[in-house]
Amino acid sequence: MPRTAVRVTNETYNWVSDAHWHPSGTKIVATKWYFSRRSLGAGEGWEYEVPALHDPKQRRVEVNSGKRLVSRVLPLGWTKAGYSEQQIGHEQFSWLGNDTLVYSGNVKDVGGNFEYSKGIIHAYVLVVFYY
Amino acid sequence: MSLDIKQLSPLERGELPLASAPSVKHRRGSARGRLGSSLIAVLKYCIPTIHLVYVLSHNFVFTVPRPPGLNATYPSVSPFGANYDDPASEFNDDVFPLLPHDPWDISTDFPYPRTLAYDVGEGTWLRLDVHPISGDIVFDMAGDIYCLPAYSYSEASLTNGGKTRAVPVLTGVPHDTDPSFSPEGNRLTFRSDAGLGVDNIWVMPWAASGCSEMDVRSPSAMTAEAISQRVHDASLLAQGVRETEERRLRRLSEEGRLAGLCLDNM
Numbered sequence: 009m010p011r012t013a014v015r016v017t018n019e020t021y022n023w024v025s026d027a028h029w030h031p032s033g034t035k036i037v038a039t040k041w042y043f044s045r046r047s048l049g050a051g052e053g054w055e056y057e058v059p060a061l062h063d064p065k066q067r068r069v070e071v072n073s074g075k076r077l078v079s080r081v082l083p084l085g086w087t088k089a090g091y092s093e094q095q096i097g098h099e100q101f102s103w104l105g106n107d108t109l110v111y112s113g114n115v116k117d118v119g120g121n122f123e124y125s126k127g128i129i130h131a132y133v134l135v136v137f138y139y
Numbered sequence: 140m141s142l143d144i145k146q147l148s149p150l151e152r153g154e155l156p157l158a159s160a161p162s163v164k165h166r167r168g169s170a171r172g173r174l175g176s177s178l179i180a181v182l183k184y185c186i187p188t189i190h191l192v193y194v195l196s197h198n199f200v201f202t203v204p205r206p207p208g209l210n211a212t213y214p215s216v217s218p219f220g221a222n223y224d225d226p227a228s229e230f231n232d233d234v235f236p237l238l239p240h241d242p243w244d245i246s247t248d249f250p251y252p253r254t255l256a257y258d259v260g261e262g263t264w265l266r267l268d269v270h271p272i273s274g275d276i277v278f279d280m281a282g283d284i285y286c287l288p289a290y291s292y293s294e295a296s297l298t299n300g301g302k303t304r305a306v307p308v309l310t311g312v313p314h315d316t317d318p319s320f321s322p323e324g325n326r327l328t329f330r331s332d333a334g335l336g337v338d339n340i341w342v343m344p345w346a347a348s349g350c351s352e353m354d355v356r357s358p359s360a361m362t363a364e365a366i367s368q369r370v371h372d373a374s375l376l377a378q379g380v381r382e383t384e385e386r387r388l389r390r391l392s393e394e395g396r397l398a399g400l401c402l403d404n405m
Contacts, residue, residue, distance in 0.1 A: 012343065012344075013309070013333075013342070013391075014341060014342055015341050016341060016342050017339045019337055022338055023332075023337050023338035024339060026317065027317070027330065028319065029321050031322055033322045033323055056340065058326070061343075068141045079227040081327075088229040091227055091229065092230060
């Protein structure tokens, strides 16, 4: 087969980063960054199938394909209608075994807005998510 | 100073309680009660965790959960099971962009010469991965991906103080970063803004023989004819001359995105 770079994700606006392979080698988990009023995105955990390199028919990846594994959490009192305005999400997803994700999240900005200049309190924690 | 992790309780070790914990149970309550209770639970458990992470990071001792063995069992009840009310369930993901993009390609729709060249012995903001079998290292620098064969950091090599020239694997205008080998080591994912200029994840095969076979500047690719062709093609792009299919394939090949390379392990 020819050496060909093939896209796994086909995002046209909300970019993705930080891909981590599933132990099976069939899929990855990556952080998809959603813009809101803030130009730095809120992360969500997304799973993407890795297309088969030897089969050209499987290489086509539709725009925005993928599966949301970890959503942002709505701040207290928000309805789902405000979901796109939540500026805080999760990031750094990686597999722990076959069915568990480990990721980090900002637990200081609980109001839906990112606050700058938090100083030394600007702490992140690891959260274990059983999936 | 260091902490003895074994003497701490699970919570103090920075582990969150598992499926039986309040934060998990409350996910099954009403939406409002669930949010309030989980917030309290999250704060309750996170504050010691933040403190511990802070303490540990300042003592250069940091633990992450260890991967379970093959026979490890997980709780059968998932916090994201059938009763989980996904906050994103009413989000149609159509808020942005307001208008569709004009189709364009950062590799071709940029009518300026491509003149960047550098020869350096160190870099910053490099991300790397180690091949699970061969030990070869891939890393990114300034938007290109390179490979260092495992022998470059062998004891003999390090003792001699010898330097190894990194092998370019992916070059060109697209900003390619964050390479990562598949578990079997036969593929490599990376992040690239090829195409629209939006970062996406890409995958490419990885040769069993490693760096040397992935070299886009190998002697066979660096004939005088190929180099002059490359200069000519680049000048056409710089003048804004639309790229033909033949030139496109040639460019992808030179950048490492397309080459007549056969892999026997695919």
